[in-house]
Amino acid sequence: MDHHLLQVEHLVKHFPVAGGLVKAVDGVSFSLLPGETFGLVGESGCGKTTIGRTILRLVEPSSGRIVFDGRDLRQLSRSELRRVRRDMQIVFQDPYASLNPRMRIGEAIAEPLVIHGIGNRQSRQEQVAELLRVVGLDPDYASRYPHEFSGGQRQRISIARALALRPKFIVADEPVSALDVSVQAQIINLLADLREQFGLTYLFISHGLAVVEHFCTRVGTMYLGKLVEVAPTRRLFTQPRHPYTQALLESIPIPDPSRRKVRAPLAGDVPSPLAPPPGCRFHPRCPVAVDECRHREPPLRDVGEGHKVACWLAT
Template sequence: MIEPLVKVENLKKHFPIKGGVLGSTVGQVKAVDGVSFTIKKGETLGLVGESGCGKSTTGRMLLRLLEPSEGKVYFEGKDILSLSSSEMRKMRRDMQMVFQDPYASLNPRHTVEKILEEPLIVHGMRNRQERKKRVKELLEVVGLSSYHAGRYPHQFSGGQRQRIGIARALAVNPKLIIADEPVSALDVSIQSQVLNLLQDLQKEFDLTYLFIAHDLGVVRHISDRVGVMYLGNIVELSTSEELYDEPLHPYTQALLSAVPIPDVDVKRERIILKGDVPSPSNPPKGCAFHTRCPQAMERCGSERPAFQEMKDGHYVACHLYG
């Protein structure tokens, strides 16, 4: 059996809540509460869910931009949580991130050339002429021109800025790119261009993606497999095709019922969920979704469902499937 490029086991991130005169810990925000998944080399795993469900926190923990509270993260079989800061810096050459907001993720005081040169300098490319040549190559790879190198981020549109962000992630030839909602801040017409660019780059450079998003239409377009997150947990994980054709979890069914269908003759029954998403600082007992679930049973309020494989490669955490 081929070892996956990334393996995540029971990953958790709990943020302390401080209170009182002495600032002692009075509670915890359970942003991610026991997530497990694998990513195979060359595939795209989509991670979807409502805002605040823990998607971005999960992505940042894979790069150790946030330190996990518990769990394991393996990259090419190596436990990255056991690495020192200098070892982790070397490892980040193989693991890069494209951030959500192209307006905030680029330094407004630096030219594009300096932005793209920085990771090259950090990872040991000392020759200035080689760096200049690499910057030119990177700009052309993402659909920009070499003369853009002397410009500042404010001189570009949102789509162009995100292309620069992608170029920066590609600078050191990574194996894994974590794309944290890379098109959510862009116009719909630009979103498709950036998604197509990401797919072209994946084929050209044999990249592996963790693609984080809240738009199920976008995720379907780019992902091989999709994990659905709710309140810090993955509730369903399957191939993209099977998830959209035959969703098992009531939460996934509700999300998909809200996706617009381009064919006006096809009608889809909209599933309206009751109530609001519970607070991650005080999640419900049992199944976290039972307070909003239209199919909730008595045991859902007391017993947390196991994340189990129902079909070949199709996992779900729900008491409806026991």
């Protein structure tokens, strides 16, 4: 049997607010094999980012299991978790917000090495120079400050810092959505090259399916705290089974005016995670919902060839 690098089982994260509990993540399970890139997609507010941060224990889960490289992260002491953290890193959406504006970028990249007591000043400088080269930047940039760089360059710097500890697993949380379209492909290509070079495994979080198509090996669609469909990427794009995934695919712009859209764009807004609708959470916006969808919540079930879908109408 294949050894999974990451297993997430029945993950729940509820945030208490004045009106009750926000059910940001409400029973999500998935696993990643080493070297895999799993894309997590869905509209803003569906819980994707919370999943990424909960896996890294930047946010404490309400319940569920997170098993990384055979170890249950919720059972680890602070010192044990700190050692495991060397193998798990995150690249955030906004590279400027994640870099200290008063810290030279060489210091920022070396910071994880300092925190974990790796090397001496000389060896760290050499590693910083090598990391800058790896992400396509001039090592001489180490003495500059974040404001001197473009958005794409800053994201390269953030990626270099994430690589400093030679992790096995990286959560890439909307890593290109704040960048110009012309730069997005460059960063995606860099992440793909690094996957090959360092044997990385990614959880790639995105609100758009177009970005994940050529980069991810599998994709999971999230809606209102739940996974509603999981499939190998090509299968998800050619044979989407959940009406929500179908609607997301319909919303991808096609640069060919002769190819008309078949379905109308998705109507309505995402319901409040304070009070999710009964039954299937998507039913108020679903064009094909039947009575059963309004009363019974569909389980995420296997429909063959690694394809899972939570829909009563999917056969």
